[in-house]
Amino acid sequence: MSEKAAAEEDGGSLRKKEKSLTDSYSEVRLNPDSLDTELYLSKDDIKHIKAPSSFTPQVQTESTHISYRFRCAGPGVFQCTLTRLVFVMAQEAELLYRTVQWDESLLQSAGKTAAGPLFNITCSVDAVWELHLPHCETKEALCVDGLLSVAHISDDGMSILEPLEITATHVVVKVPHLSGWGVIWDDFKRLLNITVNGQVLLFFRPSEPARINVFLLQENIPLSEVSAQQHDDAEYLQTPADCLFSFGQRYSVHCEPESRIIQPKQTQFRSKSGPNYHPTFQVFLSTNSGFVSLIVKDQEGNEIWKSSVCLPAPRTETLMRNVPDESGVPADERLLTVRSQFIDRVSEPVLNKLLDKLLEQHIINEQEMESVRSQQSKADKAREVIDTVRRKGSIATSLLIAALREEDPCLFIELNLR
Structure with a gap:
């Protein structure tokens, strides 16, 4: 059997598994022209996808360390916006990942040095075909053969894998099974380009x-x-x-x-x-x-x-000092009159900044922020932001208006919120 036929047979045996989702997961979008998740897909099919679909994972903070979580909707190529990790997925699955401490003794005994974070990755099923780990090399350094490799760390110890490919930004490796993954340098070859x-x-x-x-x-x-x-x-x-x-x-x-x-x-x-x-x-x-x-x-x-x-001035002081109150009309009523215009005109980057400010001021909580980010369209996100804040009263609405004036003064003027 040819290698291509074997790959197609291997990929064709993997179906998308329907699962009942009982938890809230991060939003993941496939490119509109990328693939139909109901079809059988081979590895070659996946690799023909032009660009990965980006996602922002759910983040959980414990003390000073964080973990990331997302569920992909089906097979495809997905890139995390926070870590820049890229996952080539064979089927629908949930991924959990976080950074952990390298074992320096393992690296030193192999003549290697950590070239970035060590990611501990787990998956609900064996659904990851490839992993793309971000590197920090210059164009000149990539000409040094053997400079980069990938460490796979499990309960059995450390194994060193040669990359399938090294792009301008990532090291690509085949995934036999998940655990600890990280990019490493060869100590001697690192000296050739520092x-x-x-x-x-x-x-x-x-x-x-x-x-x-x-x-x-x-x-x-x-x-x-x-x-x-x-x-x-x-x-x-x-x-x-x-x-x-x-x-x-x-x-x-x-x-x-x-x-x-x-x-x-x-x-x-x-x-x-x-x-x-x-x-x-x-x-x-x-x-x-x-x-x-x-x-x-x-x-x-x-x-x-x-x-x-x-x-920046102290956060609360800045927002309260900038709360517009020239018209005498309560803030929640002013915002209601421009609700549809706000939904149509506000940009997604500005929405993200508004969410950050509202969270910092304890106007919204983590769950409300995640609820906004899980919406499918920009309009739905804007609609949930404005309605959630309006329900919290005039002070919360005033702070949203003030934050909008800081982040998008042009839209603030267009909406006549002065």
């Missing part, structure tokens, strides 16, 4: 003394993992994050206007693989409002990254 794609993450803490925690990390470290470990008052400062870092190179951070203190003054860049992440630098500020510019320099004094950020 530069990686990195990111600079900033978290602002307004409590005295006001400070910005600066993280220098590889590109394939999920923001969600770092965010989960921040203090309750810490706020992520969204700014262009891309940067190139070299292992062993020393870096420093500088602030304009001048800060009170920056610690440490300089430090080497080292790979991080989690699950714990600590700030690379702390910048103690001389002000807790207005714009500040942060600069990362290498040991020769070359500027390799710079960004200006606006320090």
Whole structure:
């Protein structure tokens, strides 16, 4: 039997299994032209799908660590928006995954080093054909043959698998069964190219003394993992994050206007693989409002990254100060008059930002947020947001209006909510 015929027979034997869903699961969308989940699908069928369907998983936080959960509707290729993991699925299934600690002794004995997080993955059925793990390599590094491989860690120990393919962003591996999976470097070949794609993450803490925690990390470290470990008052400062870092190179951070203190003054860049992440630098500020510019320099004094950020005022203070109340009409009545326009015009990115602000202010809870995100269309999401908040009264509605003015001032003006 030919390899192709064998693959088709293997894939053809897998049907979508109908299951009764008794829990709430994350929303997963298939590309409209991707596939019919009622049909038999071979591995070749799956691979002809042009692009993965993205999904945002349900997230559960325990202490400072998080786990992810989603149910795919059927066979296909699915990419997690938080971790960038890609799952090639043979059939409908539920996936649970989280990052765990690497066993350094296993890696060292094999001459390997962790090249990113170790993901512990479980599945309700053996439904995963392939796993695509994100890497942080530059185009030049990908020319080094044998630099990257994949570690599969189970109760029997660690096995090292050669990738089926290495793309510009992911390492692709066949999945015999699930447990611990992570990308690893060959220690010697890593020395042939020490530069990686990195990111600079900033978290602002307004409590005295006001400070910005600066993280220098590889590109394939999920923001969600770092965010989960921040203090309750810490706020992520969204700014262009891309940067190139070299292992062993020393870096420093500088602030304009001048800060009170920056610690440490300089430090080497080292790979991080989690699950714990600590700030690379702390910048103690001389002000807790207005714009500040942060600069990362290498040991020769070359500027390799710079960004200006606006320090946010305390969250409740900001929203309450911006609550529009010029018309004298109660906020819930004002919002009701523009309900249909809001549903039609608000964008999905703005909706997500509004949800974040409403959750931060305890206007909605986690379950209400997940209920909004599980809606099939943008209009349904907008409809549930506006109706959920209106039912909570004028104060909650005023905060939604204020948040809309911050996130989409043009729509705020168009809706005449001033």
